[in-house]
Amino acid sequence: MPSEFELIARHFSRASPGARLGVGDDAALCTVSTGMELAVSTDMLLAGRHFLPDAEPEALGHKTLAVNLSDLAAMGARPRWALLAIALPQADEDWLAAFSLGFYALAGRYGVDLIGGDTTRGPLTLCVTILGEVEAGQALTRAGSRPGDDVWVSGRLGGAALGLAHLQGRVKLDPRLAAECRLRLDRPEPRVALGRALRGVASAAIDLSDGLLADLGHILERSGVGAELEFARLPAEPALAAGVPEDLARHCLLAGGDDYELIFTAPPAQEGAIAALAQRLGLPLTRIGRIVEGQALTVRDAQGRPLAIPAHGFDHFADQNDNRPWPISRHGP
Amino acid sequence: MPSEFELIARHFSRASPGARLGVGDDAALCTVSTGMELAVSTDMLLAGRHFLPDAEPEALGHKTLAVNLSDLAAMGARPRWALLAIALPQADEDWLAAFSLGFYALAGRYGVDLIGGDTTRGPLTLCVTILGEVEAGQALTRAGSRPGDDVWVSGRLGGAALGLAHLQGRVKLDPRLAAECRLRLDRPEPRVALGRALRGVASAAIDLSDGLLADLGHILERSGVGAELEFARLPAEPALAAGVPEDLARHCLLAGGDDYELIFTAPPAQEGAIAALAQRLGLPLTRIGRIVEGQALTVRDAQGRPLAIPAHGFDHFADQNDNRPWPISRHGP
Numbered sequence: 001m002p003s004e005f006e007l008i009a010r011h012f013s014r015a016s017p018g019a020r021l022g023v024g025d026d027a028a029l030c031t032v033s034t035g036m037e038l039a040v041s042t043d044m045l046l047a048g049r050h051f052l053p054d055a056e057p058e059a060l061g062h063k064t065l066a067v068n069l070s071d072l073a074a075m076g077a078r079p080r081w082a083l084l085a086i087a088l089p090q091a092d093e094d095w096l097a098a099f100s101l102g103f104y105a106l107a108g109r110y111g112v113d114l115i116g117g118d119t120t121r122g123p124l125t126l127c128v129t130i131l132g133e134v135e136a137g138q139a140l141t142r143a144g145s146r147p148g149d150d151v152w153v154s155g156r157l158g159g160a161a162l163g164l165a166h167l168q169g170r171v172k173l174d175p176r177l178a179a180e181c182r183l184r185l186d187r188p189e190p191r192v193a194l195g196r197a198l199r200g201v202a203s204a205a206i207d208l209s210d211g212l213l214a215d216l217g218h219i220l221e222r223s224g225v226g227a228e229l230e231f232a233r234l235p236a237e238p239a240l241a242a243g244v245p246e247d248l249a250r251h252c253l254l255a256g257g258d259d260y261e262l263i264f265t266a267p268p269a270q271e272g273a274i275a276a277l278a279q280r281l282g283l284p285l286t287r288i289g290r291i292v293e294g295q296a297l298t299v300r301d302a303q304g305r306p307l308a309i310p311a312h313g314f315d316h317f318a319d320q321n322d323n324r325p326w327p328i329s330r331h332g333p
Numbered sequence: 334m335p336s337e338f339e340l341i342a343r344h345f346s347r348a349s350p351g352a353r354l355g356v357g358d359d360a361a362l363c364t365v366s367t368g369m370e371l372a373v374s375t376d377m378l379l380a381g382r383h384f385l386p387d388a389e390p391e392a393l394g395h396k397t398l399a400v401n402l403s404d405l406a407a408m409g410a411r412p413r414w415a416l417l418a419i420a421l422p423q424a425d426e427d428w429l430a431a432f433s434l435g436f437y438a439l440a441g442r443y444g445v446d447l448i449g450g451d452t453t454r455g456p457l458t459l460c461v462t463i464l465g466e467v468e469a470g471q472a473l474t475r476a477g478s479r480p481g482d483d484v485w486v487s488g489r490l491g492g493a494a495l496g497l498a499h500l501q502g503r504v505k506l507d508p509r510l511a512a513e514c515r516l517r518l519d520r521p522e523p524r525v526a527l528g529r530a531l532r533g534v535a536s537a538a539i540d541l542s543d544g545l546l547a548d549l550g551h552i553l554e555r556s557g558v559g560a561e562l563e564f565a566r567l568p569a570e571p572a573l574a575a576g577v578p579e580d581l582a583r584h585c586l587l588a589g590g591d592d593y594e595l596i597f598t599a600p601p602a603q604e605g606a607i608a609a610l611a612q613r614l615g616l617p618l619t620r621i622g623r624i625v626e627g628q629a630l631t632v633r634d635a636q637g638r639p640l641a642i643p644a645h646g647f648d649h650f651a652d653q654n655d656n657r658p659w660p661i662s663r664h665g666p
Contacts, residue, residue: 025408026407027374027405027465030371031469032371037353038371040363040448042460044419046420046456050453071359087377118460122382123455125377125379125420125455125458127451129373141358207359
């Protein structure tokens with residue numbers, strides 16, 4: 001049986017050229033670039049809650065890092081370093097090899113060095129801390145939305161939640177659409193380039209992990225404003241139009257999590273800049289509504305009538321009997 | 334039932350004056366001081382493995398942060414910021430209140446701000462990421478020991494392991510000694526001031542979490558050297574002399590973890606400086622041996638004969654049948 005130290009050496013000790021000292025000491029050492037602030041976030045993912053216990057480990061390695069990169073994207077920060085703490089039921093070499101493959105592949109694409117972590121035995125649990133840099137004073141936060149700002153979202157919504165519904169037998173998609181939705185669920189692409197480009201453009205941003213209404217709700221709360229969304233404008237994942245029951249489709253769009261798109265607000269004067277950005281990134285950016293005075297979040301149908309809004313997102317303690325695996329809820333302290 | 338967000342707001346949202354942006358956004362923002370490097374480390378602690386499931390939550394809050402501060406101490410870094418990810422079986426208000434009390438009390442003493450984290454439901458799991466600063470190029474590492482250096486250790490050894498043995502019924506201590514050892518086990522004091530003072534004095538350092546031989550072994554491996562220790566010089570916790578069976582006492586001294594003292598090496602010319610430091614800090618600093626050429630770690634008895642050495646420390650995967658709670662093993666990737 002390989003020891004903890006052998007496991008680490010074998011699977012998690014690649015070179016970390018962007019750090020002064022990487023894996024293998026009491027702490028890692030790194031230098032934050034001049035004029036930059038450090039942006040840092042942590043997420044804990046549990047088998048059976050945030051992902052299915054039999055999740056394919058290479059995809060899980062991707063997603064574990066992706067959801068953290070998505071947090072930095074929402075701040076407009078450039079990812080630099082990651083730490084990974086893992087609890088594993090047993091020292092499963094194949095699992096670790098596949099997991100680290102997925103993790104490092106995504107890390108490599110974003111220039112992220114794995115610089116530290118921890119390995120222990122226990123129920124499968126993954127905790128990533130991500131560190132990045134952002135030009136001092138330029139980070140996007142949840143707090144800057146002003147009445148009159150437009151509300152924007154990147155990409156397509158609801159695909160990840162629909163993929164989960166299919167996986168759980170709550171809906172039956174044709175194989176091609178099912179595969180597309182599974183891809184959205186298993187391999188989200190963090191919108192890092194978008195987040196970087198939104199510095200100086202967006203007034204506030206958040207990543208879409210708990211569902212559109214819940215996550216936009218965090219912006220509204222922090223900014224002290226309300227919003228009016230137009231349901232017909234929401235950029236739905238195409239699979240949602242393929243015979244999915246209307247209530248499920250609406251749930252996926254408004255309350256489905258795990259899409260890891262960015263929701264952001266910007267003054268109307270930025271519309272041209274945002275359209276140009278969408279073109280440059282090859283990523284749809286859709287104006288879905290407007291920030292208003294007050295605190296209310298209203299979604300209107302094509303006739304301008306307010307929709308009944310489903311429960312916001314997912315709360316880990318609100319329903320003690322809910323033990324289903326579920327898209328990741330990550331907006332912790 | 335309080336929601337995840339209410340829980341966070343209630344127990345983990347104190348002000349963080351040392352950060353630009355603390356709890357409540359996608360990431361925290363902070364500024365590393367000019368001329369300083371960032372030192373960062375993460376540890377995951379599981380109930381039933383790293384601590385007893387019924388551990389007193391206020392003490393657990395202390396220890397969870399203390400073991401992380403100890404990592405920064407071993408680097409000579411000044412602690413600044415922490416992130417805390419928690420999985421909890423249920424939203425237990427009393428538990429959270431007590432835990433956060435212990436955590437914040439220690440954080441306050443060391444000027445550490447809690448700037449982020451994550452809360453979810455699951456088997457009790459705690460993952461802290463600690464961030465600190467150290468003057469560029471001055472961090473202590475495991476890699477600098479040279480033959481001829483002295484080996485030093487702070488404080489008294491074996492108390493935490495003896496406290497655990499008492500708790501598990503493997504030895505019966507008188508109530509006063511038991512209480513002292515429990516204090517060592519439950520409320521380790523991170524040697525932050527010592528670590529800071531050892532910059533420019535020590536050639537290498539590590540904190541004592543897995544046991545003296547295992548942790549010194551990491552220094553030897555990284556530095557490419559061996560060591561000779563004198564058993565009679567080891568500064569034993571006084572309780573170890575109070576009728577504890579000899580093999581248990583020896584185990585506690587050499588392989589007992591969780592003391593969170595610092596082991597460090599230094600050229601003989603630093604002996605005076607180290608003695609002065611011990612006096613200034615009111616902390617015993619004891620010379621226990623010497624760094625030698627080669628790779629071997631030898632412990633000699635009073636007659637100069639090599640002792641048979643117990644298994645080194647604790648490995649989380651080496652014994653798959655070992656499910657006892659055990660002092661924390663933290664030298665992860």
